[in-house]
Amino acid sequence: MVRKKSTRSKVRTRKEAYKRKQQARSYASRSWRILLLTVRAVQKFSSFRHKNGIAMCASRRFDFRNQHKAYMKTEVLKRYYTDGSIRLKMIQHALNSYRSNNTLMKKNSRQLYNQRRRILKKYATFQSHKCTIKHSNLYTQNLKEFRKIIREGPDYVCLSCGLALFRNQVIPFVEEKEQKWICKSCSDKIKKRQMPSRAVVNKLKVCEIPSELKRLNNLEKHLIALRLPFMKIVNLTSGKLSSRLSQKGTKGPLHCVPSDVEDTVTTLPRP
Ligand SMILES: [Zn+2]
Structure with missing residues (x-):
């Protein structure tokens, strides 16, 4: 069963629909009007700016400000001289401000x-x-x-320890009119009349390897080594360079263990 609508309700709904439509139209027209006005204002402003330049605009504003200033000054003066109560008030205010500021x-x-x-x-x-x-x-x-x-490398060889050092690590050592260099630590030790720990004469001279020992492989070298060094070796550089090519350095304590090679040497068969 379809419910029939009364004529009054029909009229009401049609009225409401008409109102809504009108409102929407007026809103649209208003927004259009605002947009048009802003566009016109922008055009006017740009044309004015184009015609007179920004300086003109600024000078006009400045003129207006000065005019207003002068007008206010004359007005205040007029009031000061004509109205007695205002004159008294102003004097009081000035005195008060002077007292509080001073x-x-x-x-x-x-x-x-x-x-x-x-x-x-x-x-x-x-x-x-x-x-x-x-x-x-x-x-x-x-x-x-x-x-x-960086102009100079480690070109300075120490007289005592034979290390190749940089210029700031050595001091000149004059011997028989010949310029030689000595490292700071060696020099300090010698001045104290002590043996420098890393001096060549402190049993650190590296002799030439005899021809018999030159051709030994790693295992043979280990078998007859008088000292077995233990140390931690680290790569000093990191990044894209492979660890095989990178510079190495030792870290932490270094142990040199003396090994008794007498038994090994005697047990080995003769070559
Ligand atoms: Zn030295």
């Missing part, structure tokens, strides 16, 4: 503030200029120092 604390703070502003103003330009010069100087100086350092 205390010792306020005076001191104002003085400090002015002093700070003066100093800042004086050094602002100077400081920025100084900073740029300082930074550029620092950069060039550091670069110069770096270039100076």
